[in-house]
Amino acid sequence: MLRKITLALLAMTMAAPALAFEPTRPVEFVVTSGPGGGTDNFARTVQSIISKHKLMKAPVVVTNKGGGSGAEGFVYAAGYKGDPYKLTFGTNNEYLLPSVADVPYAPEDLTPVAALALDEFIVWVNGESKFNNIKDFVAAAKAEPKAVQFGGSQSKDTDQILVSTIAATAGAEFRYIPFKSGGEAAVQLAGGHIDANVNNPNENRGQWQAGMVKPLCVFRPDRFPKGTAVHDGKGWHDIPTCAEAGLAIDSYRMPRTVWLPAGVEDDVVAFYRDVLKKVSETPEWADYVAKTSQTSKFMAGDDFNAYQTADRENVRKVLQREGWLVK
Amino acid sequence: MGNFGYLMDGFATVITMHHIVIMIAGVMLGILVGVLPGLGAPNGVSLLLPLTFTMDPISAIILLSCMYWGALFGGSTTSILFNIPGEPSSVATTFDGYPMARSGQATRALTLAFMSAGIGALAGVMMITLLSSWVARFALQFSSPEFFAVYFLAFASFIGMGSNSAAKTLVMMMLGFAFATVGMDTISGGLRLTFGLTDLIKGVSFLVAVMGLFGLGELLLTTEEGLRFEGIKARVRAIDVVRTLKEMPRYGWSILRSTIIGIWMGITPAGPTAASFMSYGLARRFAKDKSQFGKGDPRGIVSPETADHSAGTSALLPMLALGVPGSATAAVMMGGLMIWGLTPGPMLFIDRPDFVWGLIASMYIGNVVAVLLVLTTVPLYASILRVPFSIVGPVIVAIIFSGAYQIANSTFDLWLVLGFGVFGYLFKKLDYPIAPLVLAMVLGDKAEDAFRQSMLMSNGSLTIFWSNPLVSAIMALGLLMLVWPLIATAIGLRGSRRRAGQSAKA
Numbered sequence: 001m002l003r004k005i006t007l008a009l010l011a012m013t014m015a016a017p018a019l020a021f022e023p024t025r026p027v028e029f030v031v032t033s034g035p036g037g038g039t040d041n042f043a044r045t046v047q048s049i050i051s052k053h054k055l056m057k058a059p060v061v062v063t064n065k066g067g068g069s070g071a072e073g074f075v076y077a078a079g080y081k082g083d084p085y086k087l088t089f090g091t092n093n094e095y096l097l098p099s100v101a102d103v104p105y106a107p108e109d110l111t112p113v114a115a116l117a118l119d120e121f122i123v124w125v126n127g128e129s130k131f132n133n134i135k136d137f138v139a140a141a142k143a144e145p146k147a148v149q150f151g152g153s154q155s156k157d158t159d160q161i162l163v164s165t166i167a168a169t170a171g172a173e174f175r176y177i178p179f180k181s182g183g184e185a186a187v188q189l190a191g192g193h194i195d196a197n198v199n200n201p202n203e204n205r206g207q208w209q210a211g212m213v214k215p216l217c218v219f220r221p222d223r224f225p226k227g228t229a230v231h232d233g234k235g236w237h238d239i240p241t242c243a244e245a246g247l248a249i250d251s252y253r254m255p256r257t258v259w260l261p262a263g264v265e266d267d268v269v270a271f272y273r274d275v276l277k278k279v280s281e282t283p284e285w286a287d288y289v290a291k292t293s294q295t296s297k298f299m300a301g302d303d304f305n306a307y308q309t310a311d312r313e314n315v316r317k318v319l320q321r322e323g324w325l326v327k
Numbered sequence: 328m329g330n331f332g333y334l335m336d337g338f339a340t341v342i343t344m345h346h347i348v349i350m351i352a353g354v355m356l357g358i359l360v361g362v363l364p365g366l367g368a369p370n371g372v373s374l375l376l377p378l379t380f381t382m383d384p385i386s387a388i389i390l391l392s393c394m395y396w397g398a399l400f401g402g403s404t405t406s407i408l409f410n411i412p413g414e415p416s417s418v419a420t421t422f423d424g425y426p427m428a429r430s431g432q433a434t435r436a437l438t439l440a441f442m443s444a445g446i447g448a449l450a451g452v453m454m455i456t457l458l459s460s461w462v463a464r465f466a467l468q469f470s471s472p473e474f475f476a477v478y479f480l481a482f483a484s485f486i487g488m489g490s491n492s493a494a495k496t497l498v499m500m501m502l503g504f505a506f507a508t509v510g511m512d513t514i515s516g517g518l519r520l521t522f523g524l525t526d527l528i529k530g531v532s533f534l535v536a537v538m539g540l541f542g543l544g545e546l547l548l549t550t551e552e553g554l555r556f557e558g559i560k561a562r563v564r565a566i567d568v569v570r571t572l573k574e575m576p577r578y579g580w581s582i583l584r585s586t587i588i589g590i591w592m593g594i595t596p597a598g599p600t601a602a603s604f605m606s607y608g609l610a611r612r613f614a615k616d617k618s619q620f621g622k623g624d625p626r627g628i629v630s631p632e633t634a635d636h637s638a639g640t641s642a643l644l645p646m647l648a649l650g651v652p653g654s655a656t657a658a659v660m661m662g663g664l665m666i667w668g669l670t671p672g673p674m675l676f677i678d679r680p681d682f683v684w685g686l687i688a689s690m691y692i693g694n695v696v697a698v699l700l701v702l703t704t705v706p707l708y709a710s711i712l713r714v715p716f717s718i719v720g721p722v723i724v725a726i727i728f729s730g731a732y733q734i735a736n737s738t739f740d741l742w743l744v745l746g747f748g749v750f751g752y753l754f755k756k757l758d759y760p761i762a763p764l765v766l767a768m769v770l771g772d773k774a775e776d777a778f779r780q781s782m783l784m785s786n787g788s789l790t791i792f793w794s795n796p797l798v799s800a801i802m803a804l805g806l807l808m809l810v811w812p813l814i815a816t817a818i819g820l821r822g823s824r825r826r827a828g829q830s831a832k833a
Binding site: 034035036037040041044045047048051052062063064065067068069071072075079100101102103104149154155156157160175176177178179180187188190191192193194202205206207209210212287291292324 | 380649670
């Protein structure tokens, strides 16, 4: 413990002279989801790591502003132009929302700080479903258009965009039923009321353990790293990638992102980027990422910008095809 | 009876000095956040969450769940004393709790509320102990059509119960639906009724509306009466608590009915708010003498409180057994579970029985601790009403506004609460019932989502609401409730005609 504190203090004294900005009053973590949501867990994990390793002198206050699919939080932060004390946590919804809904902020109203992880998407079916691989599943959907029901979280959001991408790639037609959260979609699938969902690993893990749902394929470029078995001797590594299983979508993932309001100084961005970088190197972070089956990937500056540009380009195609663009 | 053995192990884990102290601390903190409107259980629990990161999971869940019980109790306190519900689920308690307190029986009202709440909670825990595996499977049968049927039943059991004209009730309900529509729509992903106002994106908070309509509206009315309200002169005696406890068995039927409703709503998971409203509506529907409802009928306090707490407690079961939170607070606790390294879901009962049964054992003890704590504070709270209005009034205004601000840290909500206050005053003056508006606001968007999801599933065919025995039964029950006033009138007419005939013969 003493060693940890000394190390932390050492890190701070070493870092301090190099940086002009250092928060002197409480920093607000604006969470763009309700309590208990994926973004909420992300922000609170970062908060707990910062306080445990004393990565920042100023205290942290977490506020949930998840109204309007997270628009509430982004609009709130956008209103604090140049304020270095508002750190906003989200996903790719920061740059996605303004394209599909008439929300009063633009993606440029916030400054990207960093992305810390990528969350995965998996096609899940009920544990007793007759489908055991994605090929059969897609074939059945093609044979009977609009008969297969996909459930997902929210409308015109990551889940529905993925379902639309699957449909376009495979030449099939699905029915999409939006629910309030991935948790609801998970239960509906476990109860056999819908045929499939595209939940993140963490949202369906509990049900998979009990065999109530099973994974067909994951939208990762490669398989999950090897780990312990989850159900019936199968673990995350045993889930084939969708591309290798015959559905030609190489990768579809959701970044866990952190933002500042527009118009902040460069040294402010640099300060938080360094804090988050340190967060991403702690064992607690590795633990969080492993437990939620995400992929730890720290991106900042040009890396992060390039990622955003590519992601927006991909999504835009889908939105255009579906006619969801508002501007 | 494996569960029983596990439960005993759970008790052994929980009954230690360390855990009892944690329980008392949790309950006290909970009462505090419950009493302050706007703070509420979900916020309180998420504020406390960082503290638990370093605790072992069992101590942490005991702290958080005890805080939850405390908050549920605290929420009823302000409903009864000031007509300000601290929690959405304690709105129904204001209908009779506040009038009873105003008539000088604050001690009785509080005791009735706390005692029935305690009974409801314990009934919920017993259900969890006995039926956990069966209930988890039952909850899985619920999909959108079933949810819609449940909400329909809640509306139906509430409609036509008021003494007001049916048209006024309908107008208020529609107004409630309109307020529920504001903000982001789940099904289409678009914004509705925001009029370009940034502050309306998050929707109109139900708590803001309630604090304005009930709390401020009531204050305005009292002020109009000319500030002659000098506090309630009734003496507050501890013996009244005991006397009220003796009175409890009289409401046995109300308690039983409300427990069933509460448990059912908690596990489905429609939540404690729907449960308390439905239970109040039914208590009134089945009462022989309805004249005292709304004026301080004890059954009007006992029913919603029992249902609220049995639902609040049962809501933890879907969270543990399925990984589905039954309430906002349960959602926060689920986040905590993951941070402590546990995976909520069906395997939790098998992987970590020590944790699950420790929690269940702590529910028994925690609720008993909570009831004892709140009962001893009854005289204290009841004395608040003896303070002159000129002092209490401004304090309430301050509490309302700070509470409204705390919900979303939004200054816009302060204007909103003021607006709702004026509306609340006007509605009371014009004899428009507020309860249907509140009910529609709470359940309106959920009912709408469930209906539209059902329509997507069935390709627009209404037959989906009769597609299986479960949904058909709930729908039929709802329709029966809807036409019950007509049936009752018909039976009443025939009865009186027969009596008239008999008296004519005689």
